[in-house]
Every structure is written in C-alpha cells, then in structure tokens.
Amino acid sequence: MKLATVLALAATAQAHYRFSKLVINGVQEAAEWTSIRMTKNYQSNGGVTSVTSPDMRCYQARPGTGTATVAAGDVLGFVANAAVTHFGPVQFYMAKVPESADINTWDPAGNVWFKIGSITAVPPLGSGESTWPAYNKKVVNVTIPKNVPSGNYLVRVESIALHQAQSVGGAQMYLSCAQVKVTDGGNGTPGPLVAFPGAYKPSDPGLLWSYYPIPTTYTAPGPAVWEG
Numbered sequence: 001m002k003l004a005t006v007l008a009l010a011a012t013a014q015a016h017y018r019f020s021k022l023v024i025n026g027v028q029e030a031a032e033w034t035s036i037r038m039t040k041n042y043q044s045n046g047g048v049t050s051v052t053s054p055d056m057r058c059y060q061a062r063p064g065t066g067t068a069t070v071a072a073g074d075v076l077g078f079v080a081n082a083a084v085t086h087f088g089p090v091q092f093y094m095a096k097v098p099e100s101a102d103i104n105t106w107d108p109a110g111n112v113w114f115k116i117g118s119i120t121a122v123p124p125l126g127s128g129e130s131t132w133p134a135y136n137k138k139v140v141n142v143t144i145p146k147n148v149p150s151g152n153y154l155v156r157v158e159s160i161a162l163h164q165a166q167s168v169g170g171a172q173m174y175l176s177c178a179q180v181k182v183t184d185g186g187n188g189t190p191g192p193l194v195a196f197p198g199a200y201k202p203s204d205p206g207l208l209w210s211y212y213p214i215p216t217t218y219t220a221p222g223p224a225v226w227e228g
C-alpha cells in the first residue's frame with residue numbers, strides 16, 4: 001500500500017465533528033444548539049462534500065431557536081464536538097439578516113456572505129498542527145469586525161478537511177451558522193459578498209489538494225477577508 005493510502009485510511013478512522021456551541025466573552029454555552037442552528041450532522045457528525053449543495057449555507061436541520069449577543073470587536077468562539085479532528089483551514093463568514101426578517105427562519109441565499117476570518121496554512125506545508133493552527137483545537141475563534149454595522153447576523157464557521165482532498169469532491173466541509181445580535185457596531189460596508197452555494201467550485205485549488213507529495217502553497221477557497 002502506498003504511504004498516501006495508509007495516511008488517508010488512518011485519517012478516515014478519526015472522529016468527525018460538529019460545531020454546536022458558542023463561546024461568548026470566554027463563557028461556553030451550556031447546551032448544544034442554543035444559538036447555533038442545529039445541523040443535519042447532529043448525530044453523524046459527517047461533513048458536506050458537495051460545494052454546490054444548499055447544505056453549504058448552514059447545513060441546517062431546523063430553524064434557529066436562540067440568538068447570542070456579541071459586541072463588535074469581541075472574539076466569538078465556536079466549539080467543535082469533540083475537536084477539529086481533521087487538518088485544513090477554518091474560515092468564518094457573516095451575513096446580515098434584513099431588518100424585516102425573522103432571524104430564526106431567514107434563509108441566507110444569494111450574495112449575502114462576507115468573509116471575516118481564515119485560519120489557514122502556515123508554511124512549511126504538511127498535515128500536522130504546525131501547518132494547520134486549528135487542527136485538534138476544541139474551540140476556534142474569530143473576531144467580530146469592529147466596523148460591522150449593528151444588527152442581526154448569521155455567523156458561519158467552516159472547517160475544510162483536506163485529508164481526502166486529492167480528488168474532486170474529497171474535501172469535507174464541517175459547518176454551521178450561529179445567530180448573533182451584534183451591538184456597538186460601526187458604519188463599514190462589508191464585502192465582497194458571495195453566495196453559498198456558489199462561492200466555491202469543486203476544482204478550487206483550496207478544495208483539491210494532495211498532501212502527498214506535499215505542495216508548496218495552499219490558497220483557501222472563497223473571497224478575501226473583509227478588512228473593515
């Protein structure tokens with residue numbers, strides 16, 4: 001058996017995960033799905049593999065039930081149950097809920113998402129924690145941009161598992177959407193705005209990536225981070 005096959009099989013045996021709780025101002029939510037819309041993988045922990053599926057939006061199993069309050073400029077943490085057990089980038093997006101919409105039921109379709117964070121590869125590239133800072137972490141953090149306008153948002157976390165990404169459709173996306181009311185915001189104009197599905201193509205270099213032999217570069221998919 002080739003080394004790459006052995007590594008892929010070893011990675012397959014690891015647990016999958018789901019992002020089901022927030023950490024707000026250092027305090028972790030007591031129960032799963034308090035402010036995060038319950039995802040379809042709430043039992044299987046499996047990832048989304050089709051970037052053209054509407055599951056790329058929030059992967060949700062039901063409407064939301066609660067909303068967290070976070071000040072602009074604060075750190076928001078997403079808890080992985082039990083940890084981010086696959087290597088790859090972790091990215092964060094936000095979408096503003098229209099004033100007239102109910103945050104629990106609003107469907108974030110169309111060009112509504114802007115990227116607020118990307119925990120991506122640190123050279124030299126490989127498949128370990130030194131390359132992928134989010135790998136094996138229980139909590140991944142993002143800062144809510146200081147200049148984002150106040151209001152209701154969905155905040156989407158996305159961990160892209162690359163251990164089987166050597167062929168098209170092999171990358172696995174672990175994602176969910178938190179419902180967040182942002183206070184103390186600014187007057188920025190977030191962008192560029194992208195859609196899920198739509199922002200990614202199956203052949204994007206950030207989704208089609210072989211770690212054996214190890215490439216020298218990695219570019220995470222999607223737009224640039226909005227710098228507010």
Ligand SMILES: *[C@@H]1O[C@H](CO)[C@@H](O)[C@H](O)[C@H]1NC(C)=O
Binds near residue numbers: 137
């Ligand atoms: C996330 O933020 C918390 C503080 O809320 C900190 O203790 C933790 O180390 C951070 N995690 C990472 C992976 O940076």
Ligand SMILES: [Cu+2]
Binds near residue numbers: 014015016017086161
């Ligand atoms: Cu997995």
